[in-house]
Amino acid sequence: MNRKVKLQRTDILVTMLTVLIIIITLYPVIYVISMSFSDPNHVLAKDVYLLPKGFSLKAYKMILKNKTVLRSFGNTVWYTIVGTITSVTLTAFTAYPLSRSRFFLRRQLSFLMTLTMFVSGGLIPLYILVQKLHLYNTRWSIILPYIISAYNLIITRSFFESLPEEIADAAKIDGGSEWTIMTKIFIPLSKPIISVLTLFYGVGYWNSYFAPLIFLSNDKLQPIQLYLRGILLTSEMQSAGMGMDAVLMNEQMKYAVIVVACFPIMILYPFIQKYFEKGVLIGAVK
C-alpha cells in the first residue's frame, strides 16, 4: 500500500517536470503567433502574454503588399527547391559507388570525403574561391559550395550498404549495367533515406543565412532569413524617422514575417517527423 502511494508521487513529479519543459519549449512559439494576430495596439502596448488580444490580419496584409518580403520569400523557395533536388541527387549518386564492395576506388574516396568533416580550408580561402569562380552574387553561390554534406553522404552510403547485395549481383548477371541497378533497384528501395536527405537538406537551405550573408550582396537575391535578420536584429535603426503608423506596423510585422518564414516547416513537420528520427538513428550506427 505504502509503495503504491510513493509511485504515484513520482508520477506527479515526472508529469509536473515534463509540463514545465513543454511550457518553456513552446511558449516562445505561441507568443510569436499570438503577437502576429493581435490587435496592433496591444502589440505596441506589449500586453499580449499568451493568447492573441483582439484579432487583426493587418500585419499579414502588409506582408502581401511588401515587395521585399515577397521577393525574399520567393528566393528562399527557389534556393530550397533547387538546392534540395541537386543535393539529394548528387549525394545519392556519390554514395552509390562508395557502397559497392567491388568498386576499386571505394576505400580511398570514402576516406578523402569523410576527412572533410574534420579538416577544411576555412572561411577566407572558400570566400576567395567563390569569387575566383565568378559565383559571387549569383544564385549558385549559396548552393554549390555546400552541395554535398559529408555526414549525409556517410549515412546514405550506410543505408545502401544495408540493402542485400544479392539483388545487385542477380541484376548484374542478367546483364544490367551499374546505372540500371542504381536507378531501377537501389533508388526505389531507398525511400526512407531519400526522405531523410530531403528533410535535412531542405531545412538547411531554408534556414541558412550565413552563406547568403557573405556571398550575396545583391538585395534582389537575398533570402527571407537575411530579410529577417535585418528587421529583427537591426530594426532600431530602421524605425527611426518613421511615422507613428509605420512604427506600429513595423513592430507587428516582424512577428508576422517570423510566422511566414517558419510556416512551411511547421506545416510539413507532422508528416516528416517519423523520417527524421530514422535519419538520426541511421547516422548513429556508423
Next chain:
Amino acid sequence: MTALRTWKKYIRRDWMLLLIILPGVIYFAVFCYGPMYGILMAFKDYNISKGIWGSPWVGLKHFKELVGSVYFGRLVKNTFLLSIEQLIWSFPVPIAFALLLNEIRNRKFQRFVQTAAYLPHFVSVVVVVGILKDLLSSNGGVLTQFFSLFGVTPKNYFNLPEAFRPLYVGSGVWQEFGWNSIIYVAAIAGIDQQLYESAALDGAGRWKRLIHITLPSIAPTIILLLILNMGNMLNIGYEKVILMYNAATYSTADIFSTYVYRKGLLNAQYSFASAVGLANSVINVIILLGANFLAKKTTEISIF
C-alpha cells in the same frame, strides 16, 4: 607495368561507377580540397592581382602578429570558455530529458512531449536570436516584464558582456535538447525489458532501476557522444555569435571564428584572417585527437 595494366582493367570494368561518382569527386576536390590550397595565403601577403601563388612569401609573419596582438589572450579565453560552458550544459540536458521521458507511463503523452521538444531544432538561428532579443527587450519584452515582478530592473541584456555566454548557451540548449535526446531515447528503447522485470521482482524501486539498469545500459552511447562532442568543441556556431554580439560584448563574445570573419571579410585582411583560421583548426584537431586518446585509454571506446 603490371600496376598500370590492373588499373586499366579496373577502369574498363568500373567505368560506369566512375562516371556516376565523378560530379561528387569534382565537388569535394573543388570546394573542400580547393580551399585547403588557399591556406597557403596564411604564409603569404595575399594580393588579389597576383593570386595565391604569385603573392610574396612572408613565413610566419601573420602568426607572430596574431600571438603578439592584444586580442590573442582574449580570443583564446573566450573561445575556450564558450566551448566549455556549451559542452557542460548542452551535453547532460538531453540525457536527463531522455531519462525523464522514459519515466512517463502514458505513451500518447510521451509521444506528444517528444514531438514538442524536437520543434525548436527546425527554427532558424536568425529567428531564435530574434525572438530571444524580443523577449528580453528592455522596452517591455515579456521576460523583462516577468523579471520585474521580482523587482529586477530592465536591462539591455544583449549589451551586457556577462550576459552573453548564458544567453548563448541557454538558447542553444532550448533549441537542441529535444533533438539531441533522440539517440538516447533509442538507446533506452533497446534495453532488455526482462532486466527491469527481474529488478522489480527483487524490490528495486524506480530510482534504483534508473541508476542500476538504465544508466549503465546507455553508458557506451553517452561516452561515444561525449568524445564526438569534445572533438567538435571548438567548432562552435559562430553564425549564431555573429547574430548575437556587438561591440559592447566583444570582451566576452569575440571568438577565433568571429575574429576571422571580421578581419577577413569585413576588413579584407585575407592573409591574416587565414592565419587565424588555421591556428583555430590546428587547436581543434589537437583537442579531437586528445579526447579520442583519453577515451581509448580509459574506456576502450574510440572513433578512430
